[in-house]
Amino acid sequence: MTQRATSPMILALLITTLGFATLIFAQEPKSPPLIYGAYYAGTLFVLYLGVRLILPHSDVLLLPIVTLLTGIGLVMIYRLTYDVQGAENLATTQAVWILVGSGTMFFMVVFFRNYHRLFDYKYLFALIAVILIGLTFTPLGYEVNGARLWVDLGPVGFQPSEFARIALVIFYAGYLADKRDVLAATSRSFLGIQIPALKYFGPVALVWAASLGLLVFEKDLGSSLLFFALPLLMIYAATGRIAYVLLGALLFSIGSFVTYQLFEHVQLRVQSWLDPWQDPDGAGFQILQSIFNIADGGLTGTGLGAGFAQTIPEVETDFIFSAIASELGLLGATAVLLAFLAFVYRGIKISLLAEDEASKLLAYGLTAMFAIQTLVIVGGVTKAIPLTGITLPFVSYGGSSVVGNFILTALLLVISEQAGRREEEEILYEGGP
Amino acid sequence: MNAHVRRTFYLFVAGFVALVGMLAYWQVYARESLANNPENGLQTQRAIQTPRGLILAGDGETVLARSAKRQTPGGAVYDRVYPQGEAFANVVGYWSTKYGATGIEIGENSNLSGTAEPATLDGLINQMTGGPKPGNNVVLTLDPELQRVAQEAIASSATGRGAVVAVDPRNGEILAMVSSPSFDPNNIDQTFPELARDPDSPLINRAIQSLYPPGSTFKVITASAALEAGVSPSEHFVDDGTYELPGYTVHNFQGREYGRVTFTQALVFSINAIFARIAVERIGAEDLAQMAFDFGFDDSYDDFPLPVSASTLGAPPSEWTPGTTAQSAFGQGQVSSNAFEMALVAATIANDGEMMEPRIVREIRSPDGIILDKPTPSVRHDTLDAGAARTLNEMMQKVVTEGELTVAEIPGIEVAGKTGTAEAPPGAPHSWWITFAPADDPTIAVCAMVENGGRGDQAALPIADTVMEAYLKGRAG
Numbered sequence: 020m021t022q023r024a025t026s027p028m029i030l031a032l033l034i035t036t037l038g039f040a041t042l043i044f045a046q047e048p049k050s051p052p053l054i055y056g057a058y059y060a061g062t063l064f065v066l067y068l069g070v071r072l073i074l075p076h077s078d079v080l081l082l083p084i085v086t087l088l089t090g091i092g093l094v095m096i097y098r099l100t101y102d103v104q105g106a107e108n109l110a111t112t113q114a115v116w117i118l119v120g121s122g123t124m125f126f127m128v129v130f131f132r133n134y135h136r137l138f139d140y141k142y143l144f145a146l147i148a149v150i151l152i153g154l155t156f157t158p159l160g161y162e163v164n165g166a167r168l169w170v171d172l173g174p175v176g177f178q179p180s181e182f183a184r185i186a187l188v189i190f191y192a193g194y195l196a197d198k199r200d201v202l203a204a205t206s207r208s209f210l211g212i213q214i215p216a217l218k219y220f221g222p223v224a225l226v227w228a229a230s231l232g233l234l235v236f237e238k239d240l241g242s243s244l245l246f247f248a249l250p251l252l253m254i255y256a257a258t259g260r261i262a263y264v265l266l267g268a269l270l271f272s273i274g275s276f277v278t279y280q281l282f283e284h285v286q287l288r289v290q291s292w293l294d295p296w297q298d299p300d301g302a303g304f305q306i307l308q309s310i311f312n313i314a315d316g317g318l319t320g321t322g323l324g325a326g327f328a329q330t331i332p333e334v335e336t337d338f339i340f341s342a343i344a345s346e347l348g349l350l351g352a353t354a355v356l357l358a359f360l361a362f363v364y365r366g367i368k369i370s371l372l373a374e375d376e377a378s379k380l381l382a383y384g385l386t387a388m389f390a391i392q393t394l395v396i397v398g399g400v401t402k403a404i405p406l407t408g409i410t411l412p413f414v415s416y417g418g419s420s421v422v423g424n425f426i427l428t429a430l431l432l433v434i435s436e437q438a439g440r441r442e443e444e445e446i447l448y449e450g451g452p
Numbered sequence: 453m454n455a456h457v458r459r460t461f462y463l464f465v466a467g468f469v470a471l472v473g474m475l476a477y478w479q480v481y482a483r484e485s486l487a488n489n490p491e492n493g494l495q496t497q498r499a500i501q502t503p504r505g506l507i508l509a510g511d512g513e514t515v516l517a518r519s520a521k522r523q524t525p526g527g528a529v530y531d532r533v534y535p536q537g538e539a540f541a542n543v544v545g546y547w548s549t550k551y552g553a554t555g556i557e558i559g560e561n562s563n564l565s566g567t568a569e570p571a572t573l574d575g576l577i578n579q580m581t582g583g584p585k586p587g588n589n590v591v592l593t594l595d596p597e598l599q600r601v602a603q604e605a606i607a608s609s610a611t612g613r614g615a616v617v618a619v620d621p622r623n624g625e626i627l628a629m630v631s632s633p634s635f636d637p638n639n640i641d642q643t644f645p646e647l648a649r650d651p652d653s654p655l656i657n658r659a660i661q662s663l664y665p666p667g668s669t670f671k672v673i674t675a676s677a678a679l680e681a682g683v684s685p686s687e688h689f690v691d692d693g694t695y696e697l698p699g700y701t702v703h704n705f706q707g708r709e710y711g712r713v714t715f716t717q718a719l720v721f722s723i724n725a726i727f728a729r730i731a732v733e734r735i736g737a738e739d740l741a742q743m744a745f746d747f748g749f750d751d752s753y754d755d756f757p758l759p760v761s762a763s764t765l766g767a768p769p770s771e772w773t774p775g776t777t778a779q780s781a782f783g784q785g786q787v788s789s790n791a792f793e794m795a796l797v798a799a800t801i802a803n804d805g806e807m808m809e810p811r812i813v814r815e816i817r818s819p820d821g822i823i824l825d826k827p828t829p830s831v832r833h834d835t836l837d838a839g840a841a842r843t844l845n846e847m848m849q850k851v852v853t854e855g856e857l858t859v860a861e862i863p864g865i866e867v868a869g870k871t872g873t874a875e876a877p878p879g880a881p882h883s884w885w886i887t888f889a890p891a892d893d894p895t896i897a898v899c900a901m902v903e904n905g906g907r908g909d910q911a912a913l914p915i916a917d918t919v920m921e922a923y924l925k926g927r928a929g
Contacts, residue, residue: 252460255456255460256453256456256457256460257453257456258456259453259455259456296491299491307491310478310486311486311489311491311492311494312494313475313478313479314478314479314482314483314486314487315486315487315494316479317479317480317483318479318480327494327497327498330493330494330497344475344478344479348479349472349475349476349479349480352475352479353472353475356468356471356472357468359468360464360465360468363461363464364461367457367458367461370457371454371457371458376453379453379454379457383457387460387464390464390467394464394467394468394471397471398467398470398471398474401471401474401475401478402474402478403470403471403474
């Protein structure tokens with residue numbers, strides 16, 4: 020595990036500073052209270068030092084990646100909403116959410132070092148997840164842009180699915196680690212494919228179906244896709260049985276077909292993906308504006324502040340990657356994707372080095388979730404796959420998403436602490452380098 | 453279990469690679485076609501949100517085009533304003549997000565729109581940081597007073613259709629270029645459909661884009677070739693009014709017979725039969741064509757910022773019959789040209805046979821006034837040797853003094869010129885006049901052309917004369 024990342028940390032903060040400097044000094048003289056910037060940089064650096072102190076063996080390289088991604092997100096949100104006519108300033112709010120996320124991470128790093136206890140409450144977590152998603156159907160829930168994803172919590176609204184997914188990963192990891200052997204055992208084979216015993220599948224299938232069903236009725240396609248693929252990947256990782264993957268693919272085909280037939284909004288999404296030109300000012304408008312802006316960026320981009328990404332509806336949340344691709348170009352957008360891939364790589368490495376199976380599965384599940392989420396939304400805004408509303412981790416505007424991803428990172432850090440400690444002990448015993 | 457984890461990691465990596473591929477497809481491969489898609493409003497939005505540079509006349513002060521700021525609910529946008537209106541419209545052109553751009557507006561677009569390669573450190577920093585890139589200012593060579601005089605003169609001519617080009621023979625600067633009828637480039641978005649339908653085509657710059665038979669003005673090119681072929685100005689020819697060739701007979705203008713005349717007199721009286729004979733018997737197709745090419749025929753002046761239709765001789769000289777050569781000798785048949793080219797022909801003779809590169813942009817300035825580019829005068833082609841050019845100059849002076857073209861005379865100044873009355877059936881002939889002055893040290897060369905204006909000395913000559921007089925008197929005073 021990488022235990023020192025001071026230079027990457029400083030580099031990430033410098034990149035963010037450069038982004039802000041470009042916008043403030045080169046674009047227009049109006050500037051937000053600079054104290055927010057100082058808070059942001061100070062908090063993340065203190066967080067980094069704190070994590071190194073409390074978890075000396077953990078993989079702190081995750082933190083500069085988080086800093087870079089939140090920083091780029093903050094710069095873009097500032098550029099898209101600060102002092103822009105017809106846009107509400109969201110940059111300072113996002114900065115506050117990053118502070119809240121950092122605080123949450125610090126809290127978890129201090130109090131959840133013995134994360135194994137989480138697995139003892141795996142069924143509780145499953146229940147919490149289903150309740151969280153179900154909350155949107157209570158009078159507390161409300162609809163935004165046709166999807167019922169929000170819950171009113173007095174002063175702030177939050178998206179429960181952002182937290183429910185973490186609870187679900189904890190449940191799947193705990194359960195699959197327990198039942199891994201029986202799930203992997205095969206009782207019979209059909210057409211050369213070995214069919215595993217399905218009876219131990221019950222709890223997983225139940226939670227899976229419950230979370231998925233609720234999300235489908237919420238019309239949250241992005242999360243549905245995520246909640247569908249995640250357990251399949253985790254089961255595959257736990258058992259290595261390709262049969263589960265095939266079963267999943269089959270279910271996916273059936274599920275897609277059924278939802279396409281049942282829900283008009285799904286049909287609309289698929290049609291505007293296949294042929295957005297049919298209704299360029301209506302259903303196809305958002306994705307076409309996204310494509311136009313991405314193309315406008317070219318290889319090196321229009322330069323920060325010189326693009327027209329404001330023409331994309333929801334640009335600061337789901338479509339923030341289009342704005343990045345437009346203003347930073349193919350080179351900048353690829354660099355951002357590489358930062359995401361670096362995060363995924365560290366997560367996978369933590370999973371590989373983790374001590375026990377539950378830890379491995381937890382790290383893997385969290386990482387896979389992060390990866391799928393990134394692939395689904397970037398694929399959506401680049402018209403590689405149908406668009407599903409989901410946030411780009413750390414970059415998109417949104418409190419629930421930012422805090423949720425800080426929690427995800429905190430869990431990876433505590434797992435890596437144990438893995439790192441074990442690695443160090445092995446080296447000590449074996450006398451290796 | 454680690455093997456399974458690793459395997460799915462490769463799947464994720466493949467996903468990221470695919471996304472980069474998708475981005476590359478949009479941002480590199482499909483970029484151009486998406487930018488030009490009619491549903492894509494980004495380019496228009498970019499264009500109207502950035503002020504374009506100024507277009508200034510040769511005095512560096514008269515504003516021909518500027519961007520005026522207008523506040524809209526969606527932020528500030530810029531409208532293009534043309535304070536000088538019609539007189540400069542065909543050179544300056546128009547700039548519209550609906551109907552595209554013409555003239556200097558498009559010819560110097562990369563400078564005006566600020567998309568040119570950065571030329572100053574400020575510009576470079578601005579580009580790297582994506583800062584605003586205001587357009588550079590373009591200063592033209594046009595003399596604003598002369599341009600107005602020329603526009604009024606041509607607009608009030610017999611048909612009101614034609615062109616005038618004035619050029620400084622010493623450095624190739626275009627002093628005036630007008631085309632009539634013209635148009636008001638202000639509010640082009642509203643007026644364009646009507647202008648485009650107008651049968652008199654006001655949107656066409658007749659000085660450079662149209663081609664007409666140049667008629668007898670072309671005789672100065674034939675005369676140049678004749679001088680080089682050894683014909684002397686005092687050599688005698690006998691004219692019986694016609695020159696017969698197999699399958700084609702040349703007739704003089706209005707069927708006149710001149711008898712025994714010198715070569716100079718043949719030019720003064722514009723005797724077709726003698727020029728046809730000289731072209732066929734003394735010069736030959738290849739040399740005549742080569743002389744025209746040396747004067748700029750068959751060349752669209754690609755470095756010139758406005759679109760120039762190349763003057764042409766039609767089929768290549770190797771395919772000419774003697775009849776073709778005869779007709780070409782007095783600028784009929786397949787020969788066609790325009791006021792721009794013929795003004796340059798006059799300027800070349802005026803400049804002792806040295807053809808200067810024509811220029812209409814004097815300099816490019818940054819918004820702060822720093823000169824970014826200032827093309828220096830350059831010789832385009834050594835068309836004629838100085839001796840032959842001086843001889844032709846004297847012959848062209850006699851066109852004015854001995855040709856009874858008293859109307860062309862300017863008191864105290866020697867003027868040289870040549871008329872053209874180019875047949876253009878079924879309409880009246882096109883009226884041409886090319887001229888330069890003062891003949892001993894020319895500072896201006898002019899070509900005036902009136903579409904279907906009749907005889908050269910009646911329609912075109914007074915127009916060119918007005919322009920030249922205004923210029924020479926302006927300089928003297």
